[in-house]
Amino acid sequence: MNGSEIFGAWVAVFLTLGIFSYLYKDNPFYKIAEHVFVGVSAGYWMSMFFWTQIQPNLFGRLWPVPEGAISGFFMRTWYGIYNFFGVLLPSVFPDGGIDKGHGTHPHFIYIIPFILGVMMLLSVVSKWSWFARLGIAYTVGMAAGLRAYAFLNSNVLVQLKGSAVSFVGLDWFSLTDASIINNVIILIGTITGLLYFYFSKEHKGTFGKVTRVGIYFLMISFGASFGFAVMGRISLLIGRFTDLITYGSSTYNYASLWVLLLMIGLLAVWTFKGDKKVAS
Amino acid sequence: MEKFLDFIVRAGSLDRRYIFVVIALVVMLPLFFPLNLPIRPTVSSQTIYDTVEKLESGDKALVSFEYGPSTKPEIHPMAIALLRHLFEKDVKVYITCLWPDGQFMAMEAIQQVAVNQYQKVYGEDYVLLGFRPGNEAVIKGLVSNFRKVYTVDAQGNFLDDIPMMNGINKVADFDYLFSASAGYPGTVEWVQYAADPTGVTMGTGTTSIQVNEVMPYVQAGQIKGILGGMPGAAEYEKLIGQPGIGTSGMDAQSVAHIVIVGFIIFGNISFFVERRRSKKY
Numbered sequence: 001m002n003g004s005e006i007f008g009a010w011v012a013v014f015l016t017l018g019i020f021s022y023l024y025k026d027n028p029f030y031k032i033a034e035h036v037f038v039g040v041s042a043g044y045w046m047s048m049f050f051w052t053q054i055q056p057n058l059f060g061r062l063w064p065v066p067e068g069a070i071s072g073f074f075m076r077t078w079y080g081i082y083n084f085f086g087v088l089l090p091s092v093f094p095d096g097g098i099d100k101g102h103g104t105h106p107h108f109i110y111i112i113p114f115i116l117g118v119m120m121l122l123s124v125v126s127k128w129s130w131f132a133r134l135g136i137a138y139t140v141g142m143a144a145g146l147r148a149y150a151f152l153n154s155n156v157l158v159q160l161k162g163s164a165v166s167f168v169g170l171d172w173f174s175l176t177d178a179s180i181i182n183n184v185i186i187l188i189g190t191i192t193g194l195l196y197f198y199f200s201k202e203h204k205g206t207f208g209k210v211t212r213v214g215i216y217f218l219m220i221s222f223g224a225s226f227g228f229a230v231m232g233r234i235s236l237l238i239g240r241f242t243d244l245i246t247y248g249s250s251t252y253n254y255a256s257l258w259v260l261l262l263m264i265g266l267l268a269v270w271t272f273k274g275d276k277k278v279a280s
Numbered sequence: 281m282e283k284f285l286d287f288i289v290r291a292g293s294l295d296r297r298y299i300f301v302v303i304a305l306v307v308m309l310p311l312f313f314p315l316n317l318p319i320r321p322t323v324s325s326q327t328i329y330d331t332v333e334k335l336e337s338g339d340k341a342l343v344s345f346e347y348g349p350s351t352k353p354e355i356h357p358m359a360i361a362l363l364r365h366l367f368e369k370d371v372k373v374y375i376t377c378l379w380p381d382g383q384f385m386a387m388e389a390i391q392q393v394a395v396n397q398y399q400k401v402y403g404e405d406y407v408l409l410g411f412r413p414g415n416e417a418v419i420k421g422l423v424s425n426f427r428k429v430y431t432v433d434a435q436g437n438f439l440d441d442i443p444m445m446n447g448i449n450k451v452a453d454f455d456y457l458f459s460a461s462a463g464y465p466g467t468v469e470w471v472q473y474a475a476d477p478t479g480v481t482m483g484t485g486t487t488s489i490q491v492n493e494v495m496p497y498v499q500a501g502q503i504k505g506i507l508g509g510m511p512g513a514a515e516y517e518k519l520i521g522q523p524g525i526g527t528s529g530m531d532a533q534s535v536a537h538i539v540i541v542g543f544i545i546f547g548n549i550s551f552f553v554e555r556r557r558s559k560k561y
Contacts, residue, residue: 023297023300024297044380044381045380048380048411048413049380049413052380052410052411052412052413053412053413053414056431056432057412100431100432101427101431101432101438101439101440102431146416146417146420147416147472150416150472150473150476150477151472153472153476153477154471154472154476154497154502155472158476158500158502159496159500161500162496162499162500162501162502163500176322176323177323221492224492225489225492228488228489228490228491228492228508228509229488229489230537230540231488231509231510231511231533231537232354232487232488232489232509234307234532234533234536234537234540235353235354235488235509235510235529235533236350236351236353236354237303237304237307237536238307238311238353238510238529238532238533239352239353239354239529240353241304241307241308241311241532242311242353242525242528242529245308245311245312
């Protein structure tokens with residue numbers, strides 16, 4: 001076990017226990033862990049996005065490594081711009097072009113997303129913030145178009161097909177497979193659940209009774225969601241405890257134990273001091 | 281009796297921090313002293329197992345990692361179990377990541393399973409294509425032209441130089457698709473943009489909280505089986521006969537559930553007793 005791994009374990013223990021300390025009350029350990037998490041996440045995401053998409057797939061397509069010498073006024077100017085940026089940021093714009101498997105000729109069509117991206121960044125300048133609307137409009141339009149068909153197909157048509165259940169050639173009851181009783185439950189649940197969201201008629205009389213059945217089905221669904229949520233949270237807690245137990249071993253110089261004792265001690269001191277202040 | 285009811289009412293307004301301590305204890309104790317409670321695979325876990333079992337040596341499986349450290353305890357055990365099953369059957373594994381941290385989860389899983397346990401060869405038995413931002417647009421791109429999204433793998437090797445990438449041009453070229461997902465983009469997007477349009481058999485492993493959202497797709501046959509959270513991982517470990525972190529966490533999970541159910545029942549009794557008393561006086 002090398003020093004950096006042990007140090008990493010101590011940091012992990014501190015951040016885990018710092019977050020858990022909020023269960024007692026808000027305190028500086030929690031604040032440190034929270035701020036570190038937000039800062040590191042933002043930096044990490046930005047770095048990942050830049051180095052996995054913008055640099056290889058955008059700049060890599062705009063300025064690929066050309067085949068042979070660059071000829072022609074336009075191309076020389078185009079790669080002149082690249083060389084200018086290369087002087088400023090040599091790691092982003094390496095000498096000669098970016099070789100990420102996008103051929104040897106620039107894909108000029110990618111200037112459009114590049115400009116749209118720059119427009120979105122202009123939202124931070126109040127005078128030119130309106131430019132951002134164009135980028136956002138493109139993104140919203142593209143996303144709506146992209147999702148419309150997929151949603152209609154997978155969430156409407158195929159789900160409708162899946163709800164069309166059979167009542168013949170099946171056993172009366174089965175705990176795990178399709179059966180007549182299970183299919184009747186699916187049918188009643190689907191119809192009453194949908195009727196509950198029909199608001200053009202007041203939920204009274206027979207219609208009200210039917211929609212009430214729909215509410216019961218929805219409640220069962222919410223109960224199942226709650227149960228799964230609890231299960232998930234406990235799993236995550238088990239994950240953290242497993243790590244804390246590992247880091248509490250002699251291999252990691254009893255990191256969990258020392259950090260826990262330090263935190264309990266300091267929290268006790270702060271609480272005691274705070275109580276005294278309130279009393280005085 | 282009145283004293284007992286008093287106790288119930290007082291216990292109902294107990295400081296929540298005591299409840300945290302109890303939960304911490306019931307989760308931690310089984311980790312130190314395992315109870316070895318039985319694990320029985322559910323139909324949905326069995327379906328995944330059966331589907332993978334039908335794959336033949338040399339078949340191609342696309343496995344997508346869409347989770348990070350925050351959901352690692354739920355998804356990572358099932359990703360490891362699935363990789364073990366795939367490598368056991370000599371299936372070629374192609375790994376993509378729609379989450380940036382998914383790449384690091386994939387690297388960890390590969391090191392543990394492909395390198396340490398099965399001594400598989402990179403580029404011949406498995407490939408890590410890495411993370412690409414763009415959510416469902418990435419999936420849509422993979423469905424139409426793999427090389428539009430990936431020209432290099434996670435290590436910077438050109439796809440054309442990787443032997444197992446020969447003949448892989450789109451999602452339809454795969455025999456099996458598995459999404460290890462903790463949210464958006466994940467299982468739902470793979471169903472909508474890849475599995476449904478191409479007809480490639482798909483399985484999934486999700487966090488517990490997602491099971492309700494994904495289950496309609498399983499019921500409708502759009503997804504062949506689902507591994508739900510840590511229990512799903514434990515069930516799969518049982519099916520492949522290789523107990524792992526999923527199995528070891530199940531005792532704590534079961535005991536914690538019993539205690540939480542107890543708290544819910546007790547809290548309700550306390551609520552009703554208090555309400556009856558306030559009506560009375």
